[in-house]
Amino acid sequence: MQFIVFRKYYCFFQFWNLYIFKTALVGIFHLIFNKDIIAMAQTGRARRIIWMDCEMTGLDVSSKTIVEIACVITEADLTIVDEGLNLIISQPKDILENMDDWCKATFASNGLLQGIQSSKITMEQAENEVVNVLQLILAYIRQHTDFGMCPLGGNSVGCDRNFLRKYMPTLEKHLHYRIIDVSSIKELVKRWYPNIYARRPRKKNTHRALCDIYESIQELNWYKKNIFIPHT
Incomplete structure (x- = not known):
């Protein structure tokens, strides 16, 4: 036993x-x-933010398209890693004529319409691996961030992501599934701290992709300094 x-x-x-x-x-x-995982943790690349802004012919993703796209990478503390990339996409006459009225008026006044008409980059080239919008932006993003690790940042950036998902799915898949929407923070500050919100810096609202990104970064940086409690 x-x-x-x-x-x-x-x-x-x-x-x-x-x-x-x-x-x-x-x-x-x-x-x-899995040395790449260790390297990412050590370098902090996984904590970076991919800021993107698209100018579209309207907000309906089923019938509208992208005419300008820009991208800037920042560290987690919003320090800019690189000055950014800005591309204007050529569109045929019928697409431009089908733009929303607001887009027609705004893009005519800010110079984007002229840029679209003179651009040599077509949406079809976005799937060409030589010189195209998709590969240029992907190459830029891959240089500074790792696949699926970094969130997309911007104002009302959920709309931009819908267009990326339709027209640039490979690029969209590189992004983390979470987003950092500065507009959401703005709406909360407006409701919770109206006195502080009244002192916020005003935007130029040029509705040009790269300028809008820089203003989004500056806006979030202002909220960070004036709303969020610092911890040591």
Whole structure:
């Protein structure tokens, strides 16, 4: 009887030791062959924010399209990593004629309409791997961030993401599923701290992609300094 009990405990300890050994081995294997994960944690690339802004011919993603797109990368503290990339996409006459009235008036006054008409970058080229909107922006983003790690930032950026998902799905998949919507923070500050909100810096509202991104970053930086409580 004692021999049977001993044998049962012996088998249990053998199994437990084997389990621990296998777990440790898997952990070591994971660390060795996932150096990129360690590198990301050390460099802080995963904490960066991908700021993007699109100018479209309207807000209905089913019938409208992108005419300008810009991208800027910042660190988590909103320090700008690179000056950014701005591209105007050429569109045929019928697309421009089908723009919303607001877009027609705004883009005519801010110079974007003229830029669209003179641009050599077509939406079809967005799937061409040589010189196109998609690859230019992807190359820029991949240079500074890692796949699926960094959130998209901007004002009312959910709308921009819908257009990216339709017209530039490869680019959209590079982004983390979460977004940092400065407009949401703005609406909360307006309701919770109206006196502070009244002192916010005013935007130029040029409705040009790169300018809008820089204003979004500046706006969030202002909220960070005036609303959020610093921790050491």
